Amino acid sequence: MSQNQAEICELYYWQSLQGRGEFVRLILEDTATPYIDVCRQPEAEGGGISHIMAFRNGEKAGHPIFAPPILKVGDVIINQTPNICRFLGERLGLVPNEEAARLYANQIMLTINDLLVAVHDTHHPVATNLYYEEQKEAALERAYHFHQERLPKLISYFEKVLAYNEGYTLVGKETSYVDLMMFQMLVGLNYAFPKSFQKVSPDIPRLLQLRDAVAQRPRIKAYLQSPRRIPFNENGIFRHYPELDLKD
Amino acid sequence: MSQNQAEICELYYWQSLQGRGEFVRLILEDTATPYIDVCRQPEAEGGGISHIMAFRNGEKAGHPIFAPPILKVGDVIINQTPNICRFLGERLGLVPNEEAARLYANQIMLTINDLLVAVHDTHHPVATNLYYEEQKEAALERAYHFHQERLPKLISYFEKVLAYNEGYTLVGKETSYVDLMMFQMLVGLNYAFPKSFQKVSPDIPRLLQLRDAVAQRPRIKAYLQSPRRIPFNENGIFRHYPELDLKD
Incomplete structure (x- = not known):
């Protein structure tokens, strides 16, 4: 570019x-x-x-x-x-050149996107145009199943992708755009659902290393500390409503 | 290929x-x-x-x-x-060669996919791994808002895409893969929600022409009449549960 x-x-x-x-x-x-x-x-x-x-x-x-x-x-x-x-x-060169790798990267990106929709729907299971408070009952139910089933299933899939790649990058041997997406997913999950994230953490050692590696990339590190990074809040996709987190 | x-x-x-x-x-x-x-x-x-x-x-x-x-x-x-x-x-040549057109086609494809997820979640608003009958109450609520808000909003967006393209194809002047996707979406909506589809139909004349034009493509026509086309049924994404359709 x-x-x-x-x-x-x-x-x-x-x-x-x-x-x-x-x-x-x-x-x-x-x-x-x-x-x-x-x-x-x-x-x-x-x-x-x-x-x-x-x-x-x-x-x-x-x-x-x-x-x-x-x-x-x-x-x-x-x-x-x-x-x-x-x-x-x-x-921008943030993915390998080979077509097979690019198709695979896009596939993982779309699967991260599926998880993102699932996260969004924990607080908006009925309708996007209603407030959370108007759909709280369904939200509690959806969030319960998200922690029990959807999150462990998807997150362990991504961990397996890393294991198959024998490393800490999802596609190829260098950091790709998909790793940046996964970083955001992981820090977002930790913000929204600290207890649930704590529970799955022992099962995702490679993902946690990916997250820490991305956070240490000089420009990402500088960005995260800058005013350009908007803090997580309850208008976004990752919302911390304690009642929607995993129960003790 | x-x-x-x-x-x-x-x-x-x-x-x-x-x-x-x-x-x-x-x-x-x-x-x-x-x-x-x-x-x-x-x-x-x-x-x-x-x-x-x-x-x-x-x-x-x-x-x-x-x-x-x-x-x-x-x-x-x-x-x-x-x-x-x-x-x-x-x-396979089912989209124009220009990069801008291909990016636009992919964008529309992803928006059709968003609508597909919304359709799926009318019958599975709480969890994919539960039966419909186990989440019927939330389904009734989600379906209501789908017909009131999500469907009209998204379907009129696609109608507007056709109007901007001054024709009956979503991208470029020839039928593209995105038109085939839209055909499937339209016949699926009509199967699952005949009353709701009937209600939006007067507002989507171009989409209906797109649907009919795709159905008349010789190979599509032959395919739809062949045993290779599995009939719609209640195991798929488009499910006809009359109670989830628009009320009279």
Whole structure:
């Protein structure tokens, strides 16, 4: 990806939460790719979330976009988190060159995305447009089964992927964009469900090493300590509602 | 994709339901790509679902695969429906060549996949490993909101995509793999929720034309009338439980 001024990436995402935008930010930060987090800029300087409405209406991209994150690179406008992450990973060298490895990386990315949807639905099992408080009963039930079944099953799958790769990277021998995604998943799970994460931790030694290795990458480390990293909060996907965590 | 014997595609998916495997089958059928629906072959001839366990264990692919559908083409083994469909669409000429169009096609595919998850969760809002009957109360609630909010919002988004493209194809001017996916979504919605589909139909004239046009493609038409097309049933994603449809 050319690094000239015209090609500075523009990320469009909600202002006050990590959400799906965070997966994109981690790739941009790790590769020191110049980008503007557009909606987080002051409105007087062209920021604000009105951009997202303009994308939805089709005004900004020539076609309508259902939901952010949205990435603009030169003339190319990309939507859907796994689509953006694959695009950036391949352009920025954060994945091996071979087609088989790239297909495998995309497969793992999509499986991480499935887990992300499962995490989201622990607090929104009935409808996205209702508040958590309006669907709390179903949420308690869904969260229970998430800790009992879905989380252990998926997380042990990813641990097995690492074991098969004989290392601490999911695809190939170098850190790829999929490892950055997995890092975010692991720290998010630990924020939202500390007890449940504690319980699965003994079974995922390789994943924990992956997480620690990513956290130590110089640019990721600097980013996590910067004001650009929005703290986890209860507007995002990973929400810490103690009643939805594993019971003692 | 080479059509020689060694390259015959092998599809691995559950035997008795359309499910996510159907999105792959439609592409293979429309392009007259030779394939074997492996698990549906008699066990005495190498069929059966034990293959899926072998993929899960990592035995068959050199890495573990979480869930079918799985496609084997020569030495390449691909998993995750949007990953397989994109791969086949690009290989088989069922999508424009330009990168921007391919990214847009993948974006729409992933949004169709989001709708598919929402459909699945109408009958499984609490846990995938529980029976529908065990989560019926939450299902009734989730289905209500699906018909009120999620379905109209997503389906009108896809209608808008067609309007922006000034035609009856979602991406470019020729039928692409994304149109085949949308066809399956529309006939599936009509099977599962005939009343709800009836209600949204006046608002989606272009989508209905897309559906009818795909159904008339000679190979799709032949496929739909063949025994290879498994009928919709209540083991799949699109399940007709009248109580989950829109109320009169």
